[in-house]
Amino acid sequence: MTDSIDLTGATTPPSAPEAGSGDATRVVYGTPVVPGVAWAPAAWTRRPPLPPETAPELPEDQREQGVADFERAAAEVADGLNARAEAATGHVAEVLAVTASLATDRAWKREAAGRIRRGTPPVQATMAATEKFVELFQKAGGLMEERTTDLRDVRDRVIAHLTGEPEPGIPVTGHPVVLLADDLSPADTAGLDPVNYVAIATQVGGPTSHTSIIARQLGIPCIVAARELAEIPEGAPVLVNAHEGSLTLGVDEAAARALVADDADRVARIRAWRGPGRTADGVSMQLLANVQDGAGAVAAAGGQAEGIGLFRTELLFLNTQVEPSVDSQAGSYAPVFAAFPSQKVVVRTLDAGSDKPVPFATLSEEFNPALGVRGIRTTGQNPDLLVHQLDAVAQAAALQPGTDVWVMAPMISTIPEARWFAGLVRERGLRVGIMIEVPAAAILIDQFLAEVDFVSIGTNDLTQYTMAADRMSPHLAEYTDPWQPAVLSLIARTAEGGMEAGKPVGVCGEAAADPLLACVLTGMGITSLSMAASAIPAVGAQLARVTIEQCRAAAAAVVGAEDAGDARNRARSAFETAPEEAPRQD
Numbered sequence: 001m002t003d004s005i006d007l008t009g010a011t012t013p014p015s016a017p018e019a020g021s022g023d024a025t026r027v028v029y030g031t032p033v034v035p036g037v038a039w040a041p042a043a044w045t046r047r048p049p050l051p052p053e054t055a056p057e058l059p060e061d062q063r064e065q066g067v068a069d070f071e072r073a074a075a076e077v078a079d080g081l082n083a084r085a086e087a088a089t090g091h092v093a094e095v096l097a098v099t100a101s102l103a104t105d106r107a108w109k110r111e112a113a114g115r116i117r118r119g120t121p122p123v124q125a126t127m128a129a130t131e132k133f134v135e136l137f138q139k140a141g142g143l144m145e146e147r148t149t150d151l152r153d154v155r156d157r158v159i160a161h162l163t164g165e166p167e168p169g170i171p172v173t174g175h176p177v178v179l180l181a182d183d184l185s186p187a188d189t190a191g192l193d194p195v196n197y198v199a200i201a202t203q204v205g206g207p208t209s210h211t212s213i214i215a216r217q218l219g220i221p222c223i224v225a226a227r228e229l230a231e232i233p234e235g236a237p238v239l240v241n242a243h244e245g246s247l248t249l250g251v252d253e254a255a256a257r258a259l260v261a262d263d264a265d266r267v268a269r270i271r272a273w274r275g276p277g278r279t280a281d282g283v284s285m286q287l288l289a290n291v292q293d294g295a296g297a298v299a300a301a302g303g304q305a306e307g308i309g310l311f312r313t314e315l316l317f318l319n320t321q322v323e324p325s326v327d328s329q330a331g332s333y334a335p336v337f338a339a340f341p342s343q344k345v346v347v348r349t350l351d352a353g354s355d356k357p358v359p360f361a362t363l364s365e366e367f368n369p370a371l372g373v374r375g376i377r378t379t380g381q382n383p384d385l386l387v388h389q390l391d392a393v394a395q396a397a398a399l400q401p402g403t404d405v406w407v408m409a410p411m412i413s414t415i416p417e418a419r420w421f422a423g424l425v426r427e428r429g430l431r432v433g434i435m436i437e438v439p440a441a442a443i444l445i446d447q448f449l450a451e452v453d454f455v456s457i458g459t460n461d462l463t464q465y466t467m468a469a470d471r472m473s474p475h476l477a478e479y480t481d482p483w484q485p486a487v488l489s490l491i492a493r494t495a496e497g498g499m500e501a502g503k504p505v506g507v508c509g510e511a512a513a514d515p516l517l518a519c520v521l522t523g524m525g526i527t528s529l530s531m532a533a534s535a536i537p538a539v540g541a542q543l544a545r546v547t548i549e550q551c552r553a554a555a556a557a558v559v560g561a562e563d564a565g566d567a568r569n570r571a572r573s574a575f576e577t578a579p580e581e582a583p584r585q586d
């Protein structure tokens with residue numbers, strides 16, 4: 001056996017650096033979400049201090065002008081964010097559009113305008129209205145709680161417009177920095193240039209938060225939930241190892257540069273990698289893309305994606321008060337099929353509710369929206385919605401007969417639901433599957449597989465529901481980690497069920513984009529991995545360096561782990577101690 005295999009975070013991460021000239025090293029740990037190594041001075045970003053909460057009452061004759069000023073400022077903020085959304089793609093575009101929609105939210109604007117009309121100056125009215133909604137969002141929990149960061153971000157931008165200041169944002173340094181923040185608004189993260197922001201670390205935030213997902217799309221190494229981040233001073237050179245989740249101070253410069261250079265080799269291998277996905281000994285693993293629109297599908301087709309493993313169809317439904325017609329739905333699905341004219345495209349039917357509220361399909365007030373009327377359950381209120389959507393998928397599929405269209409439903413948790421859904425999809429001549437994101441479905445996987453042609457594991461929700469930990473909570477990153485042994489055990493059980501039934505079992509949550517976990521999933525018998533298109537080369541390059549036997553050994557090794565960190569370590573050591581090193585591609 002030779003040295004440890006250089007998996008992206010899949011074996012021993014770069015070892016602890018030596019202390020530099022007399023400085024003691026100090027290490028702060030967090031949850032790694034985008035792998036990579038970087039070394040640069042720390043640059044903190046903090047929200048601007050707020051103006052005083054109270055100010056002299058606005059004279060009556062200035063109040064209507066105050067309302068007009070507020071509305072203009074809010075509109076300017078929305079226009080700016082929308083313009084950025086239009087220039088972006090994928091999740092970045094979606095997040096910017098959602099943040100922009102907060103700046104035009106009628107209830108929030110009404111609240112602020114009402115206060116101005118009662119004499120509160122526009123700046124203070126903006127602050128008070130925002131805090132009222134922040135409180136409501138916090139009470140609602142879940143995604144709504146995550147929106148508090150977005151809403152405060154909108155508030156700060158509106159205040160900047162009202163006071164004639166530039167909109168707050170990330171410091172423009174003109175040289176590479178490690179960006180540190182208590183929390184970053186997705187709108188801030190979306191604008192980051194990977195050349196100057198070589199890594200990101202935040203004190204709060206979770207692996208499936210929007211900020212993490214955007215960092216992944218941008219390819220910026222990222223660590224979240226680093227509780228002691230405040231110990232890193234402004235300007236101090238810091239070594240970020242986002243394979244293991246550490247930030248180290250006091251590192252010898254030469255040692256740090258060597259580690260960054262090693263990581264640059266990994267990055268070069270990733271850039272050079274070409275699909276299709278397979279292990280070093282030639283076992284295929286289909287690597288697919290997660291997309292939400294035609295533009296994303298075209299971009300994915302231009303890369304290494306072998307098809308689409310998750311077509312999220314919510315986009316068309318999010319910013320409308322009425323159901324889109326069958327024709328307009330078909331019109332938005334057709335470009336996705338056209339981008340993959342002879343490959344597989346897995347369409348997920350509308351996953352409305354909880355983190356994806358759709359005004360005409362979901363209940364506006366639920367105590368626990370993540371446990372409420374969402375996904376397939378919305379058909380109880382509105383059965384035609386699903387039928388219309390399936391008609392639209394079939395209509396678009398007929399235009400692209402070469403595309404292998406598969407359709408799956410989210411949030412399936414009972415056998416009759418799966419059977420009913422399978423009937424509707426098969427009537428339209430399409431392959432049918434369900435997502436495995438509720439533990440009930442994983443536990444009864446054999447019965448579910450008897451009803452459908454395939455399943456796809458949504459690890460974001462499966463982790464949320466297995467660990468009873470809100471995936472959007474910035475405080476629960478340790479729980480919302482797909483490496484949690486209970487989650488791995490449900491995935492392994494599902495994969496086993498698929499092998500017994502001879503039916504495909506994919507993974508389409510963020511877990512598929514973690515190169516080490518991707519190797520473990522391969523060892524468990526998962527048949528396809530679907531992720532942001534930008535994550536495919538890192539996963540593909542990794543798989544190309546390991547054999548199927550090593551993957552199986554790693555899958556076996558994680559069984560019995562006591563927590564997520566232990567599972568990661570067991571997988572890493574399994575790759576290190578495998579009897580034979582995988583042939584290297586380079």
Ligand SMILES: C=C(OP(=O)(O)O)C(=O)O
Nearest residue numbers: 458459460461508509510
């Ligand atoms: C892929 C998933 O679905 P969502 O769109 O809810 O992240 C998941 O839950 O893992």
